[in-house]
Amino acid sequence: MLAILPSNWEGNTSTRRCVIIGAGFAGAATAYYLTRFGLSRVVVLEQEPVAGVHASGRNAAMVRQVVYDDAIAAMAREGASFLQQLPTDWPLPTGFEQSGSLLLADATTAPKLQQAGRKAADAGVPVQWRSIEHLRQHVPVLAEAPVQAGLWCPTDGVVDIHNLLQGYLNLAVAAGAEVRYASKVRRIVVRGEAVRAVQTEEDEFEADVLVNAAGAWAGEVGRLAEAADIPLTPFRRHLFVTQELPWVEASWPIVWDLAHDIYFRPESGGLLLSPCDETPHPPGSTVTDPAALEMLAEKVTRCFPRLSSLPIRRSWSGLRTMAPDHRFVIGWDPMRKGFFWVAGLGGHGVTVGSSVGRLAAQSILGNADPPRAFAASPDRFITKL
Ligand SMILES: Cc1cc2nc3c(=O)[nH]c(=O)nc-3n(C[C@H](O)[C@H](O)[C@H](O)COP(=O)(O)OP(=O)(O)OC[C@H]3O[C@@H](n4cnc5c(N)ncnc54)[C@H](O)[C@@H]3O)c2cc1C
Numbered sequence: 176m177l178a179i180l181p182s183n184w185e186g187n188t189s190t191r192r193c194v195i196i197g198a199g200f201a202g203a204a205t206a207y208y209l210t211r212f213g214l215s216r217v218v219v220l221e222q223e224p225v226a227g228v229h230a231s232g233r234n235a236a237m238v239r240q241v242v243y244d245d246a247i248a249a250m251a252r253e254g255a256s257f258l259q260q261l262p263t264d265w266p267l268p269t270g271f272e273q274s275g276s277l278l279l280a281d282a283t284t285a286p287k288l289q290q291a292g293r294k295a296a297d298a299g300v301p302v303q304w305r306s307i308e309h310l311r312q313h314v315p316v317l318a319e320a321p322v323q324a325g326l327w328c329p330t331d332g333v334v335d336i337h338n339l340l341q342g343y344l345n346l347a348v349a350a351g352a353e354v355r356y357a358s359k360v361r362r363i364v365v366r367g368e369a370v371r372a373v374q375t376e377e378d379e380f381e382a383d384v385l386v387n388a389a390g391a392w393a394g395e396v397g398r399l400a401e402a403a404d405i406p407l408t409p410f411r412r413h414l415f416v417t418q419e420l421p422w423v424e425a426s427w428p429i430v431w432d433l434a435h436d437i438y439f440r441p442e443s444g445g446l447l448l449s450p451c452d453e454t455p456h457p458p459g460s461t462v463t464d465p466a467a468l469e470m471l472a473e474k475v476t477r478c479f480p481r482l483s484s485l486p487i488r489r490s491w492s493g494l495r496t497m498a499p500d501h502r503f504v505i506g507w508d509p510m511r512k513g514f515f516w517v518a519g520l521g522g523h524g525v526t527v528g529s530s531v532g533r534l535a536a537q538s539i540l541g542n543a544d545p546p547r548a549f550a551a552s553p554d555r556f557i558t559k560l
Contacts (some may be wrong), residue, residue, distance in 0.1 A: 192216040193539065194373055194382040196360050196396055198223075199231035200524040201517040202388030203343035204532025205539075206352050212536050215351030218380055219344070220373065222359035227340050230390050231524060233493030235414055235447060236336045237429050237440065238526045239276055241295045241302060241328055243287060246502055246550035247523060250530040252298055257529035258334060266345045267338035274441075275428035276331035277310055279322040284434040292326045303327045314427050316481040322434055331429060333440065336525055343528070363400040369512035370400060384539055386515045391458035391494040393504075393518035402511040405504055405556050407519050409494035411456040412449060413467035418486040419444035437474040439482070446485065450474050453495075461492040497521040498556070505535050505551035515539055516553050 193209060195202045198221035206219050223229070240255050242248040258271045280288040292302045303326070310325050311317045344354055355375075363385065364372040370385045389396040391409035398404075423441055431438035436451035450471040454464075468490065476483045498504050498519040508514040517535045520527065534551065537543040 191383040192218070192381055193384045193386060194380050195219045195386040195388055196373070197221060197388035197390055197392075198226040198340075198344060198354060198356075199229060199388065199390050200340060200343075200528035201390065201520055201531060201535075202386065203231075203340055203347070204528040205386055205388060205517050205535040206347035206354075206532075207343040208532045208536030209539065210347045210350035210352050212540055214536075214540070217347065217352035219347070219352060219354040220358040220360055220375065220380070221354065221356050224357050226344060226354075226356075227337055230493050230495065230520075231340050232336065233414075233491055234336060234525055235438070235440070235449060236333050236525060237276070237331070238271065238334055239328075239331050239429065239431075239523075240300050240526070241276075241278060241288075241291050241326060241331075242523070243291050244502060245294065246547070247527070248291070248294065249298070249547070250503070250527045250534070251523060252295070252300060253530035253533075254527040255330060258339075259330065261342075262346075264346065265342050267342045268335065269339045269342065270335040271332055272334075273330050273332035274426055275327060275329040277305075277314065277325045277327055277428050277430045279310070279317075279320065279325040279430065279432040279434065281322050281434040285323055288326055288433060295328070301329055314430055316422075316479060317430070319480045320432070320478060322432060322478075327428075333429070334525065339525070339528070343532070360396065360399070363396075365400065365511070370514050382513065384513050384515055386517055386535065386539070388517040390518070390520075391496045393496060393516070395458060397508070397514075397516070400508070400511050400514050402508040402514045403553060403557055405516065405518070405553050406499055407496055407504065409456050409458055409496045410453045411461050411464075411492050412452055412495055412522075413463060413471070413490060413492040415448045415468070415471055415487050416442050416489045417445035417448070418488045420446065420485075432478050435474060435478045437471075437478050439479070445488065446482075448475070448485070456494055458494070461494060463490045463492055467492070495522045500555075503527070503531060503551045504553050505531060506538055506548060506553050509554050509557045
């Protein structure tokens with residue numbers, strides 16, 4: 176594929192109109208920062224009647240800063256800092272409970288986790304490497320867990336995802352943005368190689384810049400604009416919530432066994448758990464697959480024997496959308512002028528919403544930090560001649 180120069184917009188940016196497709200964390204946080212940086216002509220188009228119907232409302236609500244990929248880890252730290260100290264005008268309580276996280280490792284995975292922990296510590300995240308005996312004192316159900324040690328990160332935690340998402344949208348609207356629900360973008364109008372407008376069933380919206388924050392549909396929206404073919408795949412993941420369990424303490428941290436890919440945390444008097452399943456799935460609504468419960472039962476028995484026989488009260492699934500290298504896709508499309516990607520947030524969108532929105536808005540306005548913009552750029556998928 177032949178790459179052309181990245182597009183940008185010309186003239187006075189404050190008078191330009193930006194249309195954002197998608198009112199999940201990617202679109203909402205981008206709208207928030209664009210308006211915060213002085214752009215008021217922002218329209219967010221969301222196909223559903225409310226925000227957060229898809230991934231942004233169907234996740235585990237955890238904020239986790241120790242991540243193996245350096246570029247994602249930097250954005251996760253920035254995202255967590257934002258949540259620790261929300262702007263003074265933040266309209267809704269996000270209830271960021273910093274109950275911490277315990278990331279568990281066995282002999283094989285320990286070196287990688289220790290390295291990620293050292294990098295997090297160097298960047299100012301208060302982490303401690305702890306023995307399994309220490310971890311069992313903290314969370315007694317870890318007795319008999321086949322892990323060696325773990326990383327304790329006390330500043331990780333859980334947020335109210337609906338208030339967080341709504342907070343971005345409310346502040347964007349207060350600064351002049353418009354959010355239109357039940358407005359599915361069906362056509363993208365291109366003239367002279369540049370995006371000019373988008374069409375829903377009922378309306379047409381002029382656009383100098385079109386932001387593709389369509390989550391699992393980002394690939395489809397890219398095709399509507401005949402933009403670059405960015406390889407994004409949605410993967411389904413299940414979550415399970417148990418009935419109330421008298422032995423669960425609400426103060427327990429997030430417990431994530433990275434060696435065997437399973438996590439749990441306290442939720443509504445019981446536990447929320449995921450077997451960390453990862454099945455490719457087309458964009459759209461997801462149903463619960465009984466195989467995921469079997470996978471959970473098998474992993475619980477193997478990894479947390481003290482937890483076996485959990486009464487499940489509720490389950491659901493959602494889509495985590497990822498590029499092949501699992502890095503975010505944030506930047507101008509290499510082929511279509513005026514088309515900007517904010518996609519592929521994978522399993523990090525809650526944590527990184529603010530840092531992603533900030534980077535996207537800075538890039539759109541032409542003042543992003545070059546190394547960070549480079550790491551997320553869609554250009555990496557284009558073969559240059
Ligand atoms: C089971 C699960 C657990 C997770 N746990 C965590 C966690 O604990 N911590 C964490 O940080 N992250 C977690 N995540 C990841 C996080 O939820 C996602 O990264 C994030 O929500 C993605 O946000 P988004 O805005 O890109 O996508 P979405 O939330 O899917 O938003 C995209 C929006 O675009 C709209 N749209 C699509 N096409 C169109 C169109 N043509 N016209 C108009 N609107 C359109 C959709 O309706 C949708 O609302 C989890 C995800 C899942 C599925």
